[in-house]
Amino acid sequence: MIATRALTKRYRGGQLAVDGLDLAVPAGSVFGFLGPNGSGKTTTIRMLMGLIEPTSGTARVLGRPMPRATAAVLPHVGALIEGPALYGFLSGRDNLLRYDSADPAADPRTRRTRVASALDRVGLTAAAGKKAKAYSLGMKQRLGLAAALLQPRKLLVLDEPTNGLDPQGMREIRALVRELASDGTTVFLSSHLLDEIEQVCTHAAVMAQGRLITQGPVAELAAGARSRLVVTTPDPGDAARVLKEQGLSDVVVAEDRVSADPPDRELAEVNAALVTAGVRVRGFGIERASLEDAFVALTGEGFDVAG
Ligand SMILES: Nc1ncnc2c1ncn2[C@@H]1O[C@H](COP(=O)(O)OP(=O)(O)OP(=O)(O)O)[C@@H](O)[C@H]1O
Numbered sequence: 001m002i003a004t005r006a007l008t009k010r011y012r013g014g015q016l017a018v019d020g021l022d023l024a025v026p027a028g029s030v031f032g033f034l035g036p037n038g039s040g041k042t043t044t045i046r047m048l049m050g051l052i053e054p055t056s057g058t059a060r061v062l063g064r065p066m067p068r069a070t071a072a073v074l075p076h077v078g079a080l081i082e083g084p085a086l087y088g089f090l091s092g093r094d095n096l097l098r099y100d101s102a103d104p105a106a107d108p109r110t111r112r113t114r115v116a117s118a119l120d121r122v123g124l125t126a127a128a129g130k131k132a133k134a135y136s137l138g139m140k141q142r143l144g145l146a147a148a149l150l151q152p153r154k155l156l157v158l159d160e161p162t163n164g165l166d167p168q169g170m171r172e173i174r175a176l177v178r179e180l181a182s183d184g185t186t187v188f189l190s191s192h193l194l195d196e197i198e199q200v201c202t203h204a205a206v207m208a209q210g211r212l213i214t215q216g217p218v219a220e221l222a223a224g225a226r227s228r229l230v231v232t233t234p235d236p237g238d239a240a241r242v243l244k245e246q247g248l249s250d251v252v253v254a255e256d257r258v259s260a261d262p263p264d265r266e267l268a269e270v271n272a273a274l275v276t277a278g279v280r281v282r283g284f285g286i287e288r289a290s291l292e293d294a295f296v297a298l299t300g301e302g303f304d305v306a307g
Pocket residue numbers: 011012013015016017035036037038039040041042043044192
């Protein structure tokens with residue numbers, strides 16, 4: 001659905017915002033475009049949507065070159081970039097009617113039906129008559145999504161769709177994204193929230209300072225990072241000693257948690273050794289690495305960004 005080759009953007013001031021990006025977004029995926037603020041996500045999305053020209057490299061969306069094929073491609077793409085442009089003095093429904101009438105391909109005779117089903121899709125039917133300025137931020141985002149859904153789309157591009165929303169609003173948008181994806185729409189969404197990507201996406205690409213760090217299925221990205229054996233105990237010192245005696249490597253103590261690289265041997269033997277040595281074991285098991293662990297392992301730094 002999206003393929004870029006060495007895509008690069010240097011702004012006039014000299015800032016290299018995107019540096020040699022090779023992105024591959026498979027059809028049917030929910031693709032998370034993850035990176036801290038300033039890592040080049042919005043710049044990439046602007047190039048993909050034909051809003052700005054790349055300095056070098058190529059971008060194809062739905063198999064067509066951008067920005068050359070912008071006019072042919074954009075009718076098949078629903079986009080929500082930097083918050084929807086809404087008229088506060090119009091109702092949610094009237095905003096959508098306006099959007100729809102701005103689309104020359106939209107048949108005016110079926111306009112009301114289209115708007116009603118888009119409102120229904122995002123759960124705004126009951127609030128359709130309210131002025132948009134009275135909407136919560138989450139409702140405004142949903143109205144923006146409804147506008148993107150007036151026509152059937154092959155691809156949805158959402159730039160930080162949950163940014164600024166409260167937890168309830170985030171849940172609603174995430175549920176909606178999952179629902180859209182289950183209908184077969186490919187969704188490309190940017191986010192600086194790791195757990196959001198883990199919750200919603202099938203695939204992800206990780207950006208840092210304009211460069212692609214890694215991309216692929218979310219499960220594989222997380223599996224790339226090490227899992228750890230974790231022992232919870234009120235006797236961490238003794239536990240660490242026993243684990244070392246048992247030949248485990250990289251033993252780390254953090255309060256009542258002692259972790260180590262998982263051994264090749266039977267885990268039950270390690271547990272038995274702890275218990276035999278008098279260590280009071282309250283928890284014992286392998287912790288799967290998260291996408292956050294993978295990010296830290298790949299970049300050598302924490303994923304610490306301002307919300
Ligand atoms: N119009 C512009 N002119 C010059 N530099 C820019 C422009 N837009 C963005 N930049 C710079 O390019 C880099 C990438 O910015 P971009 O907005 O693409 O990142 P981002 O990952 O989308 O971050 P955010 O989540 O904060 O929007 C940043 O260093 C930013 O300051």
